[in-house]
Amino acid sequence: MKKAAKISIICVIAFIITVAIAVGFFFIVISPNVNMFNSPDLNLEQLTSYSRTVTILDVNGNPIDDALYDNNKLYVKIDDLSPHTVNAFIAIEDKRFYRHSGIDYKRMASALLYNIKSRKFKEGASTITQQLIKNTHLSNEKTIKRKINEMRLARKLERIYDKNQILESYFNILYFGSGIRGLGTASRVMFDKPASELTLAQSAALASVINNPTKYSPYNNFDNLTRRKTLVLKQMREQGFISQSEYDDAVSEEIVFNKDKQNQFVAGLLRSACTELKCSEKSLFINNYTFKTTYDPTVVSAVRTVIKNTDIDGHVRIVVLDNASGGIMCDETNTSGYLNPQRSPASTIKPFIAYAPALENGLNPLSQICDEPTTFGDYSPANYKDVYRGYISLKECLMYSSNIAAVKLLRQNGIENSVAIAKSFGLPFSNSDISLPIALGGMEKGVTLLELANAYRTLANGGVYSDIHYFQSATEGNIVRHTVNDTARRAVGGDTAYLLTDMLRECAVNGTAKKLKYSGIIAAKTGTNGDKDGNTDCYCIAYTPKYTVAVWFGANEKPLENSVTGATCSALIREICEQGAIKSDIPFDMPDSVAYYEIDNLELKNSHNVYLADPLLPPRYRSRALLSKRHLPIRKNIDIVDYYDSNLWNSDEQSNFDRFDIFDSGVD
Incomplete structure (x- = not known):
């Protein structure tokens, strides 16, 4: 019995030592001063460079007039935002934001247990600081190396920036889908107002979108967005950010998204660019891509x-x-x-x-x-x-x-x-x-x-x-x-x-x-x-000859x-x-492989077959037709000698019209 007790004590001690070593190693790995993987280090310029945008030039070389590409005039400052806007994002994304130092260990442990039980990596535990690091310094690859470096840099950033500085940078790099980056741009595009004027319900809606811009798109999945907006408001109420009456009012508030600002061309270009350049949409913005296009403002206006x-x-x-x-x-x-x-x-x-x-x-x-x-x-x-x-x-x-x-x-x-x-x-x-x-x-x-x-x-x-x-x-x-x-x-x-x-x-x-x-x-x-x-x-x-236009209902x-x-x-x-946008008076170029020929209208009427007209056929039984030279029909009576090659009607041979006086395209 004593031997079994000793073995149990030894096992417990070994387990504690193992856990202690693992925890110690973990903290060494994520230490701001340790870089075991030789990964990119913290670059403050990537946090303070607010010109992360995509520039799209039209056919005249001018930037497309769209809020998305307004050279960061829509940058938001944390002091200009109402508390309920800030708190909406904190409540749903990182409720212990003001209490942690870059990593929420409690949330991380909870997410780990949940994922183990579900046997799926459903639950995430990234703090706002980690999200900021990932979106400005790292890729989206799901690897342990990337996650460890993200945590290391998050801890390092928290030693340099205060919470408000982190939040301000965070709000200006958020992605809302449809090429909309930054809270200021999202507010202007979706609600046609500055971010400082967002209502509680609008703030909760925008905080909902960033979780999954496709799943919670206000334009394609409004019902999903409405449900998540209610969840955000519920979290705000439970965390003491809003009262019950404020919750009730915000839940019942009808949110109308501005539909006039969405640009089909821009959305198509971003999708096309990601495919052709084999990169994510995020990369297009991070690397400040400039696209030269044939986008024509005159045609677009019409x-x-x-x-x-x-x-x-x-x-x-x-x-x-x-x-x-x-x-x-x-x-x-x-x-x-x-x-x-x-x-x-x-x-x-x-x-x-x-x-x-x-x-x-x-x-x-x-x-x-x-x-x-x-x-x-x-x-x-x-x-x-x-x-x-x-x-x-x-x-x-x-x-x-x-x-x-x-x-x-x-x-x-x-x-x-x-x-x-x-x-x-x-x-x-x-x-x-x-x-x-x-x-x-x-x-x-x-x-x-x-x-x-x-x-x-x-x-x-x-x-x-x-x-x-x-x-x-x-x-x-x-x-x-x-x-x-x-x-x-x-x-x-x-x-x-x-x-x-x-x-x-x-x-x-x-x-x-x-x-x-x-x-x-x-x-x-x-x-x-x-x-x-x-x-x-x-x-x-x-x-x-110059343009193709397609209309679909x-x-x-x-x-x-x-x-x-x-x-x-x-x-x-x-x-x-x-409106003069695409109208043309220039004819299509006629290739040498086609020409105008004389057709036997009698045969066309009687036998429904196409024959070249015999030279002696009276003009009233002929008509002028555009045909391919490689698929010419034959003459009905091949025994008649074509003593005058008047069957070919080229556009510059007006003499043929005078000779045969052929203007009647019908059949008597």
């Missing part, structure tokens, strides 16, 4: 005016691209969070999935298709309002957006071949998309508006695809990283691209996008997705009214053109 005047109970997004560079000139929405969903493209996919493959395979704009009710196995598509026009040309099929014609072309071209060509325009597809409904936009995941806009930009660029981008260059100190666009590739022939452009110009004059008839040189296509209960997606994608909580269609979207593009 688009914002149009969106402001648009009465749509749903999402609105307008994108404008520079065709030559691929730069995104404008990306605006009527929402506050970044909006880039994958949606059904509806009929806007038809040029790429049906008509481009058809032209590549030898058909031409005059090729005839019978537009009539048709069942394809167990698939029975229908035209809009069940309107069918019999035999009409490909140009007319596209102009009227015939669903039957699109499905027929897809089947005739081969679904896999058509998808391959559409992919070359940058459009994504899933394996489940390989079926006939894809001709009308039936896709599992859909496409983004940027992907769709870039597909049409490819047509404007003569069939050459390249990626689009939010910025042209990114500068960090003396290091300049230019956007290298090495993705240029030919999607379709220049002849196919030009013929499609000519067909889409007709769509903008007499077709579904005819509201653009007097908007200059422009090609366009509309699309509408929905049913009798309402529409879910409406589009108009248009392009001039999307259902939010309920479908859009059936009166809202792709034609409604085209009216917005017309308004943008009327």
Whole structure:
């Protein structure tokens, strides 16, 4: 018995010694004067340098006029903040802030026990001082080495700075999501007021956001934010910062976030930069990046005016691209969070999935298709309002957006071949998309508006695809990283691209996008997705020789009214053109691979086949048509000798018009 007691005593003593050694070693490791890992030391300049921001330059080289990039004019001083603002952050983030020396050992032990019990690292124990160190000196990597260095530097900082200095630095480095850094900027952007004027409820809301800017986003997850705001207020009440009546008033106070200040372009650029530069958004700010862009204030102003005047109970997004560079000139929405969903493209996919493959395979704009009710196995598509026009040309099929014609072309071209060509325009597809409904936009995941806009930009660029981008260059100190666009590739022939452009110009004059008839040189296509209960997606994608503009209406909580269609979207593009932002009177460059030819209208009427006109065919039976030189139709009567090559109609050969006096494009 005595032997067992001795063994127990020895074990207890050994355990105590082991714990003492471990604790002693721990305090040595985190001692401000010890740097076992040769880690970065405390740099006060990183705490006092308040110009940690991102600068975005527009197409003219001027900074974008946005509070986020106002060169720290929104820096807040601790003495200007009300006590309830300061206490809201202390209550939820570090309630023993004024009682510890950089590390809250009690909270750390509690978090350790909780994590051991849950077998997950759910509970954190970082103090405000540690958060300040991590966000100004260290990375976000979850390693023991990083954590130990964070604790060491936190203890060292507490020996140099007083609590108010630490708080002031902390408030000016906090990240609130959507590129918003610093309490002063967050207050101005979200509430359009200085931080000194924040109410108790607003302070609690901002203190909630920083825990997880995505999960508690006021624009995308308002319910989550409301619940956490109540938790913050509850902590403030329990810690004696506010009374019960103040708690009740703040809980019931309606918080309205300013939605006008959110910048879709900025949010998209920051996301894109993180991907291309392989870094976190935090790193962009810490390293003071400067981005050169094609952001055009004139275009943006016109688009914002149009969106402001648009009465749509749903999402609105307008994108404008520079065709030559691929730069995104404008990306605006009527929402506050970044909006880039994958949606059904509806009929806007038809040029790429049906008509481009058809032209590549030898058909031409005059090729005839019978537009009539048709069942394809167990698939029975229908035209809009069940309107069918019999035999009409490909140009007319596209102009009227015939669903039957699109499905027929897809089947005739081969679904896999058509998808391959559409992919070359940058459009994504899933394996489940390989079926006939894809001709009308039936896709599992859909496409983004940027992907769709870039597909049409490819047509404007003569069939050459390249990626689009939010910025042209990114500068960090003396290091300049230019956007290298090495993705240029030919999607379709220049002849196919030009013929499609000519067909889409007709769509903008007499077709579904005819509201653009007097908007200059422009090609366009509309699309509408929905049913009798309402529409879910409406589009108009248009392009001039210099610009591509895409407009999308999307259902939010309920479908859009059936009166809202792709034609409604085209009216917005017309308004943008009327403001002079993108209107063009310069024609598209016609490649040498296409030319004007004379067509036999008698055969077109009687047999629905396209033939080149015989030289002796009377002028009244001929018409002028734009065709690809590599897919020329033959003459009906090949025995007639072409003694005069008058079939080629180039734009500079006006003599051909005089010789044949051919102005009648119809059939007697």
